[in-house]
Amino acid sequence: xxxxxxxxxxxxxxxxxxxxxxxxxxxxxxxxxxxxxxxxxxxxxxxxxxxxxxxxxxxxxxxxxxxxxxxxxxxxxxxxxxxxxxxxxxxxxxxxxxxxxxxxxxxxxxxxxxxxxx
Amino acid sequence: xxxxxxxxxxxxxxxxxxxxxxxxxxxxxxxxxxxxxxxxxxxxxxxxxxxxxxxxxxxxxxxxxxxxxxxxxxxxxxxxxxxxxxxxxxxxxxxxxxxxxxxxxxxxxxxxxxxxxxxxxxxxxxxxxxxxxxxxxxxxxxxxxxxxxxxxxxxxxxxxxxxxxxxxxxxxxxxxxxxxxxxxxxxxxxxxxxxxxxxxxxxxxxxxxxxxxxxxxxxxxxxxxxxxxxxxxxxxxxx
Numbered sequence: 001x002x003x004x005x006x007x008x009x010x011x012x013x014x015x016x017x018x019x020x021x022x023x024x025x026x027x028x029x030x031x032x033x034x035x036x037x038x039x040x041x042x043x044x045x046x047x048x049x050x051x052x053x054x055x056x057x058x059x060x061x062x063x064x065x066x067x068x069x070x071x072x073x074x075x076x077x078x079x080x081x082x083x084x085x086x087x088x089x090x091x092x093x094x095x096x097x098x099x100x101x102x103x104x105x106x107x108x109x110x111x112x113x114x115x116x117x118x
Numbered sequence: 119x120x121x122x123x124x125x126x127x128x129x130x131x132x133x134x135x136x137x138x139x140x141x142x143x144x145x146x147x148x149x150x151x152x153x154x155x156x157x158x159x160x161x162x163x164x165x166x167x168x169x170x171x172x173x174x175x176x177x178x179x180x181x182x183x184x185x186x187x188x189x190x191x192x193x194x195x196x197x198x199x200x201x202x203x204x205x206x207x208x209x210x211x212x213x214x215x216x217x218x219x220x221x222x223x224x225x226x227x228x229x230x231x232x233x234x235x236x237x238x239x240x241x242x243x244x245x246x247x248x249x250x251x252x253x254x255x256x257x258x259x260x261x262x263x264x265x266x267x268x269x270x271x272x273x274x275x276x277x278x279x280x281x282x283x284x285x286x287x288x289x290x291x292x293x294x295x296x297x298x299x300x301x302x303x304x305x306x307x308x309x310x311x312x313x314x315x316x317x318x319x320x321x322x323x324x325x326x327x328x329x330x331x332x333x334x335x336x337x338x339x340x341x342x343x344x345x346x347x348x349x350x351x352x353x354x355x356x357x
Contacts, residue, residue, distance in 0.1 A: 008200045011200045011203075012197055028196070030261055032196070034203075040204075058197060058198040059205070063320070065192065065194050065198055066259050068184075068192040072274030076274055085243075086242035086243060087239065089239075091255065096286075096290050097231060098227045098309075099294040100294055101226050102305075104305075105223040105226050106302070106308045110302060110304055
């Protein structure tokens, strides 16, 4: 658990340092994700069970981790009140279009592959 | 009463209150959402955020005081984002097998979602900060907040938009896939993860394991694509 958490935080730390140091347009944790993925691929064996367990635990509680940032809405109530109409239209419509385009393109291009049972 | 007041003043100065409130409210919300079943309004995150916002407003506690404690939960978003590498690695062979379909699908969806959100908001008169904060709305929160900050949006506004987008995607994914005739679970999962990040992916996992795996992949890849594309697009579209 502790080793696994150290690995995850170390990846984020290196990602942060590289992203800021090199002025890359990527957030540190994303670079950390790539770093960990690259390391797992290069090592070419199943990830440590402890790493899988800790990572799985964090991902299983993803929703909780969003809460503090979500509560930040309280500081933006004025903005939301001023822009409620554009947001009420823009968010659902753009989400619908994104779902439509991604799903449609993926199904068309992936058709040649063996279908998966749900 | 006086004692109670002093206790309150003390608690307000420690991070303990914000942290305890976040965890307790979350537990309560998970419990409460089990009664609401598949109703998207029963999402524990939405319930928690609404409850905590109400508590802050009622007790007139400033957000900064709450965040003093909540930051310890918030901090874990970083390592959790790194941990997304694990499901991606586990599905690497399947991902490689359909890489030619995945990348164009995500690229097209990512651009359409981001550009349409910014254009609609701008046409309907939203100001520049709102438009820029909408750009990364399909992406998972830590990445979205980072992108918003970088392009001149408002990170906390972006976090709210990400939340609302995820909830929209949960409601819309079923009808949209039906409308488009998309039955391939890989495509459904990819679309859910692209348009509705972790929230919609968690929902798809209930329907199909395959959809969940491709959703997880879409969260990570869309985060990368958006982080590269949005700073390039945002300058043109925000006006």
